[in-house]
Amino acid sequence: MEEKKIKILPRPFDSIVRYESLSIQLSEFLEDVADEILKMRRLDGFSYEEKGGKHWDIVTSADKYVELAVSNWIKRNLPNHGILGEEGVSIDSKDGHIWRLDPIDGTTNYERGSDFFGISCGLEIGDVAVLGVIHYPALGLGLR
Numbered sequence: 001m002e003e004k005k006i007k008i009l010p011r012p013f014d015s016i017v018r019y020e021s022l023s024i025q026l027s028e029f030l031e032d033v034a035d036e037i038l039k040m041r042r043l044d045g046f047s048y049e050e051k052g053g054k055h056w057d058i059v060t061s062a063d064k065y066v067e068l069a070v071s072n073w074i075k076r077n078l079p080n081h082g083i084l085g086e087e088g089v090s091i092d093s094k095d096g097h098i099w100r101l102d103p104i105d106g107t108t109n110y111e112r113g114s115d116f117f118g119i120s121c122g123l124e125i126g127d128v129a130v131l132g133v134i135h136y137p138a139l140g141l142g143l144r
Helices: 013-042 061-077 107-112
Strands: 048-051 054-060 082-085 097-105 118-125 128-136 141-143
Touching: 013 061, 013 118, 013 128, 013 141, 054 061, 054 107, 061 082, 061 097, 061 118, 097 107
Parallel strands: 082 097
Antiparallel strands: 048 054, 097 118, 118 128, 128 141
């Protein structure tokens, strides 16, 4: 996937209100998803595998669960939006909105029992970043 620079531009007031509401709804959903992956880790109910044959780059069943859950939430609530997920979900946008997902940012930390991992979601329109939501489940911290 090609890296590109994202422009961050001021947003008109009506867009701010709309995206603020969306970020609240997504944050609440991520709290529920976070409860599930913490439960998976606590009960040792996840598996992991190496990505691309690199021992330091892993994907867990929790990564896949989060990416699927968030993707389904987006498809259900924002059916015209596209999705690019780190673990392989790729859905074309019908209206120029693209969600970028890192289902567990800090997968190795998650796998090893550290509290320093999060669920990261960002929305861009064209090349403009308009929204970011990050949830750190084990720390009980959410950022919008």
